[in-house]
Amino acid sequence: MDKKLRKIVLLFPAFLVLLPLFLIFINSFMDPDEAFLTYNGVLGGKRFSSFVLMPANPSLIPFADLLLYCRSFYTMFWNSAAYTALITAGLLLAAVPTAWAFAKLYFPLKKIIFVIYMVFMMLPFQVTMLSNYFMLDRTGLLHTRWAFILPCIFSTFPVFIMTRFFSDLPDEWIEAARIDGAGSLQLLWHIGIPAGKPGIAAVTVLMLLETWNTVEQPLFFLKDPSLFPLSLFFPALTADNFGSSFAAAIVMLLPPVLVFLCGRQELEAGIGHLGIEK
Amino acid sequence: MKNRKALTNMLFLLPSLSGVLFFYMAPFADVIKRSFCDDMCRQFVGIENYARLFQSRSFLLAGKNTLFFILCSTPLLLALSLFFAVLLTFTNDRQAAPPACPLCYLLPLAIPVAALTGIWNVFFDKYGLLNALLDHLGIAKTDWLHSEASMLLVIATYLWRNLGYTIILWLAGLSGIDKRLYEAAALDGAGQKKQFFYITLPLLKPLGFTVSVLAVLNSFKVFRDIYLILGDYPNKSLYMIQHLLNNWFTNMQFGKVTAAALVILLAAGWLVLCLQICFSMQKRRDYYG
Numbered sequence: 001m002d003k004k005l006r007k008i009v010l011l012f013p014a015f016l017v018l019l020p021l022f023l024i025f026i027n028s029f030m031d032p033d034e035a036f037l038t039y040n041g042v043l044g045g046k047r048f049s050s051f052v053l054m055p056a057n058p059s060l061i062p063f064a065d066l067l068l069y070c071r072s073f074y075t076m077f078w079n080s081a082a083y084t085a086l087i088t089a090g091l092l093l094a095a096v097p098t099a100w101a102f103a104k105l106y107f108p109l110k111k112i113i114f115v116i117y118m119v120f121m122m123l124p125f126q127v128t129m130l131s132n133y134f135m136l137d138r139t140g141l142l143h144t145r146w147a148f149i150l151p152c153i154f155s156t157f158p159v160f161i162m163t164r165f166f167s168d169l170p171d172e173w174i175e176a177a178r179i180d181g182a183g184s185l186q187l188l189w190h191i192g193i194p195a196g197k198p199g200i201a202a203v204t205v206l207m208l209l210e211t212w213n214t215v216e217q218p219l220f221f222l223k224d225p226s227l228f229p230l231s232l233f234f235p236a237l238t239a240d241n242f243g244s245s246f247a248a249a250i251v252m253l254l255p256p257v258l259v260f261l262c263g264r265q266e267l268e269a270g271i272g273h274l275g276i277e278k
Numbered sequence: 279m280k281n282r283k284a285l286t287n288m289l290f291l292l293p294s295l296s297g298v299l300f301f302y303m304a305p306f307a308d309v310i311k312r313s314f315c316d317d318m319c320r321q322f323v324g325i326e327n328y329a330r331l332f333q334s335r336s337f338l339l340a341g342k343n344t345l346f347f348i349l350c351s352t353p354l355l356l357a358l359s360l361f362f363a364v365l366l367t368f369t370n371d372r373q374a375a376p377p378a379c380p381l382c383y384l385l386p387l388a389i390p391v392a393a394l395t396g397i398w399n400v401f402f403d404k405y406g407l408l409n410a411l412l413d414h415l416g417i418a419k420t421d422w423l424h425s426e427a428s429m430l431l432v433i434a435t436y437l438w439r440n441l442g443y444t445i446i447l448w449l450a451g452l453s454g455i456d457k458r459l460y461e462a463a464a465l466d467g468a469g470q471k472k473q474f475f476y477i478t479l480p481l482l483k484p485l486g487f488t489v490s491v492l493a494v495l496n497s498f499k500v501f502r503d504i505y506l507i508l509g510d511y512p513n514k515s516l517y518m519i520q521h522l523l524n525n526w527f528t529n530m531q532f533g534k535v536t537a538a539a540l541v542i543l544l545a546a547g548w549l550v551l552c553l554q555i556c557f558s559m560q561k562r563r564d565y566y567g
Contacts, residue, residue, distance in 0.1 A: 006365060013441055014382040015361065020397045021389070027400070041405015048410035049400065081385055094294040101290035113295070115550065120302050122491070122546040124498040126523035127539045131305035133527075154297030157495075164488070184286060204386075212389040215502045220527075234392040234506055237399055249393035260388035265382060273442050275450025275485055 028246035029058040035242035043239045050081035062243025066251070073120060073224065073233060073248060080230040081255070083148060084211045091207060096200065099159050101191045103166030104174055105184060114163070117156040123214045147221035148229075152211065158203050160219075164274055165199025168190060202270020203264035209256050306543075313536035337538065340522040343429075343515060348502075351433045352493040356486075359441055362372035363448035364478065383442030397421070398507050402431055405528045423508060426515045437502045444489060451485040452478070487557035494549065 008068045030038070034055055040047040066073055101107065102114055117236055120128065136142040141150065173191055182190065193200070215231050222228060230252055260267070331337050393444065401407050402422035409419040412510050420427045455478065465472050501520040504512060519542065526535040 010362065011367060013445075016438060016486065017385055017442070020394070020401070021385075023400065024393065024397050027397070039400055039406075041281045042400055042403040046405070048405050048413055049403070050410060052409055090338060094297060097290040097292075101287055105287040105290060107287040107291070113291070115547075116303070117298070117551050118491070119543065119547045120298065122495055122498075122550060123543060124501065124520055125519045126501075126527070127542050127546075128302055129308050129523075130527070130539050132453075132538060134308045135301050135305040137411050150297070151301050154294060154301050156294075156298060156302075182399055184290065188290070199526035209388050213502075215391060215506060226476050231390055231392050235397045237396055245396045249396055252390050253388065254392045256388040256390065258384070264381065264384070268446060271384075271446045272450035272453075274488055275447040275454075 021253075023265055024246050024249050026052065026055065028243060028250050029060070030055045030243045030246075031057060031059045031061055032239045032242060036119045036239040039242070042232045042237065044243065059243075064246040065237060065241075066244040070244070073230075073251075075226055076228050076230040076233050077251070079228060080212060083145075083214075083229050084208060086149055087211045088204060088207050090149070090235045091158050092204060093198070094153055095158040095162055096193070097188060099162035100188050100196075102159070102163040104169070104171075104187075108136070117159055121156040121160055129216070131222055132217075133220070142221060143223045145222075145227055148214075148227075149220075152214065152217060158207055160208070161203050161274070162196070162199055165196050165202075165270075168273070169195050198266060198269055198273065201263065201266035202273070205229070205259060205267045206270070208259050208263075212256050258262050280566075309536045309539050312532050313540050315533065317531055317533045319532065323533070327533040328541075331534055331537045331541070334534070336517070336522055337519075337534075339514070340519045341516050343517055346377050346520040347429070347432065347518070348494060348497050351436050351500075352490065352497055354433070355437055355440055355444055355493050356489060358437065359444035360439070360448050360482075363445045363452055364474070366445070366449060367452045383445055386439045386442060389439075391506050395507050398431075398435075410440070424513055426513060428508065428513050432500055432504055432516060435503050436497060438499075439503075440493065440496050444493065447485070447489050447492075448482070451482050455481050483557060487553055490553050490557070491550075 027035070034043070034057060036043055037144075038052055039049040042049055102110065128151075133142070136147045136151075141147050169191070173195070174187055177187055177191055212229075213231055214229065218227075218229050218232055233248060233252070234247055235248075237245055312319050313327055314324060316324060370482075399406065403409070404419060404421045404423075406422075408422065413419060420429060422431045459477050460473055463477060468476065498520070501518055504516060504518065508516065511517075512521070512524070519538070523535055523538060526538070
């Protein structure tokens with residue numbers, strides 16, 4: 001294929017990714033009047049929207065509206081931060097030893113348990129929700145913060161990913177350490193965790209992003225809006241809240257994008273690692 | 279001795295397995311039990327729920343839509359991402375793949391759904407940007423959000439989100455293929471097409487399992503996007519199994535909901551087995567240890 005054509009084809013996905021982000025950014029500086037003119041049809045009018053590169057009168061009013069007058073936004077933001085930190089920490093604690101056991105230790109029924117983990121991972125939320133719901137209801141946890149946190153901590157997806165990482169560590173290391181008299185726990189602590197660090201880092205980044213974006217668990221297991229995370233903040237677009245809706249989108253995507261930029265190398269290496277079959 | 283060792287090894291499972299048992303597996307027994315009872319779980323009704331399930335027109339519609347979506351979108355994702363990955367790998371001059379590319383490829387993973395709802399409306403509304411563009415080109419407008427066409431929109435969203443990291447997965451697989459194989463094949467007179475079908479594809483096959491599992495997994499997640507953007511009752515062609523379960527659940531129709539859950543569990547189990555058989559033709563070191 002022609003070199004130039006290749007370049008264009010390869011840049012196309014990048015363009016598609018960046019265009020919506022660019023527009024979110026632009027729109028967050030738009031005041032209501034201009035929004036109504038530019039996106040007339042979307043906001044209840046009958047004219048086609050037009051594409052603008054820059055608002056004619058960029059204003060910070062949308063951000064001021066959001067950050068100064070919308071208290072629920074604050075609550076939801078900090079809720080999200082707390083949920084994300086707790087869930088990611090919890091699931092790492094649960095998943096690391098388990099993935100290590102699946103990858104490197106012997107115990108009966110291993111294959112079957114692993115396949116069950118995989119099946120539960122594949123199920124859409126609405127199916128596992130039923131089990132979650134019955135248990136949360138029975139234990140009285142329903143509609144509390146824990147109704148969101150606990151089922152997420154025991155998600156089987158991170159275990160699956162981490163098992164892949166651990167199983168790629170050479171068995172010889174483990175045998176050598178065993179001969180030197182290391183116990184299972186020491187093996188995990190001195191070999192598994194240091195050598196599996198890239199994998200653990202990748203899963204951490206992935207789960208931080210994922211948890212920040214959890215929609216269904218809080219939607220079904222929480223009732224009190226003061227417990228909602230930010231992922232449930234999506235007001236219907238009107239001319240009045242147009243700018244601030246996009247300002248909210250900006251604030252909402254800032255933390256994950258920062259995490260993403262800091263952890264980009266780990267994430268890329270981690271996902272890439274999954275792609276290398278031995 | 280061996281038994282004692284296995285027992286201590288099981289301790290490593292404990293942190294996660296206890297939670298999975300408690301929140302996922304054990305209550306599933308409850309789900310199974312309820313699927314044979316009436317909605318309030320007072321009376322045993324045999325397979326009545328299952329009979330009602332398979333007669334329910336909404337279940338058949340939602341099942342059909344969900345299958346259609348998975349069968350269209352996942353192969354499309356796999357093929358497109360492989361295409362880009364091959365293009366990136368075999369573009370000889372490195373400049374064709376700007377360093378910023380992997381960054382934007384993975385970026386959609388970081389964008390929360392709720393942050394997208396507004397911009398998706400701006401793009402795909404009846405009077406949105408896409409239709410404005412089409413209008414310029416003299417093409418009549420389509421209601422992307424609320425007509426049959428919304429299926430296209432959802433497939434596009436799925437691709438938008440997942441294309442990048444599927445490309446990264448394939449790239450890693452491709453980088454593991456020995457370049458000398460291609461050189462040897464070229465010497466024997468195999469063209470690019472032949473090289474792709476006889477070297478690249480067979481060697482990527484084991485990776486296909488992981489990629490397909492992730493693709494299917496993420497195809498269920500697209501429901502989040504549909505739900506936040508289009509609400510409880512989208513166009514009929516987008517009424518997915520997840521909508522149906524949500525609605526039955528909210529209406530406390532536990533009999534049917536639990537029966538459907540069991541049917542889906544069996545389908546997922548069957549799918550995992552199929553994928554495993556399909557991609558494990560080649561003997562490789564299995565990673566259960």
